[in-house]
Amino acid sequence: MAQCGTLGSAALLTPLLDSRAAVAAPKASAAIRVGVIGCGSVSGVYLPHLTKSSHVQVVSVCDRVPERAEQRGEAYGVVHRYPNIDAMLAGEPFDLLVNLTDMQEHGHLNKQALEAGKHVWSEKPMANTYAEGWRLLELAIEKGLRIWGAPAVVTSPHFAFMSKAIQEGQLGRVAAAHATYGHLGPTWSSFFYEEGGGSLPDLGVYNLTTLSGLLGPVRAVVAMTGVITPMRRIDEKGDVRVVAEDNAMVMMDHGNGTFSHVQSGFNYFDPHGHEGAGQDRSTISLVGTGGAMQLIGYDWEPNGVDLATQERQSFERHVKDAEGYVWEQGASYVAECLATGKESLIRPEHALHVLEIIIAARESQETGRRVPIQSTFKWPVL
Secondary structure (H helix, E strand, O other), X not given: OOHHHHOHHHHHOOOOOOHHHHOOOOOOOOOEEEXXXXXXXXXXXXXXXXXXXXXXXXXXXXXXXXHHHHHHHHHHOOOEEEOOHHHHHHOOOOOEEEEOOOHHHHHHHHXXXXXXXXXXXXXXXXXXXXXXXXXXXXHHXXXXXXXXXXXXXXXXXXXXXXXXXXXXXXXXXXXXXXXXXXXXXXXXOOHHHOOOOOHHHHHHHHHHHHHHHHHOOOOEEEEEEEOOOOEEEXXXXXXXXXXXXXXXXXXXXXOOOOEEEEEEEOOOOOOOOOOOOOOOOEEEXXXXXXXXXXXXXXXXXXXXXXXXXXXXXXXXXXXXXXXXXXXXXXXXXXXXXXXXXXXXXXXXXXXXXXXXXXXXXXXXXXXXXXXXXOOOOOOOOO
């Protein structure tokens, strides 16, 4: 599963592509027509949010299991339902593809949508290799389109508070950060455990996005990845062999002596379960010469931020009753950006940077080396 060799010439694309140049003209607040591909479990969370957005008109749904598309269409009043992307692209016109399929399918489906003139919001990752992801972004810019990749963590008020505290110097010089996210692993599909899956692109991606968003682009990675549970019982398949990592430890160098660490896996007991609802412990912590800060709850469902400084040495809870952020809002958010011309805080270069980190972590495990990261993104995010 050595994807590390796929960097190739794409790694030379270190000058930041200005994806803002690809923004289509605002549609004068007209609703963005959305087609959703992938009607599995994630669509059951996305579709309620999309169908409530004043900037969105969901015009079609698509799934390779036609019954699932029929069920979602019936539940959310979506008339046009398709069994494959070819039929979808040839059917009812739409502006934005929302890709909620298995992660191994994202790259080629996103490419097909861009080639057909559609903007793309993709669940993570937006491609399976860094090189493939850069080709997608280049294709989007060439065609005057936009592509974005989940997660949407940088749009939360908790991320905004933490970013502001760091930029204002409340932590002094930030020295280190740690993040963790894991559970006992999904049972509803085998793709999480197959080649191109894994705990890093499914779970660790949230923390990697948050920490790079807070501390800046990563310069190098050292990591260990492995498999704790070699066989998994999948609801519709029975026992399957685990190929992709289900346990990962990633250390990142952000430059100037600042380091961070992410652990993720499908072998973590959590009394809050897979959903993580109501998580009241800190899952991300940062410490510097002048203060310490902790995110309470997961970064995809945050519940508050604790901050202590040299001036106020007891932790105080901030952003504790904030509303207006849910993890599934990414597609609705970028549709609003398309409709109004507002520039998105979620940028494809950031998603690609995180994808390169994931691939570099696997290369580090295979080679035992510290792996340099060559991509970058606009930072600070806010």
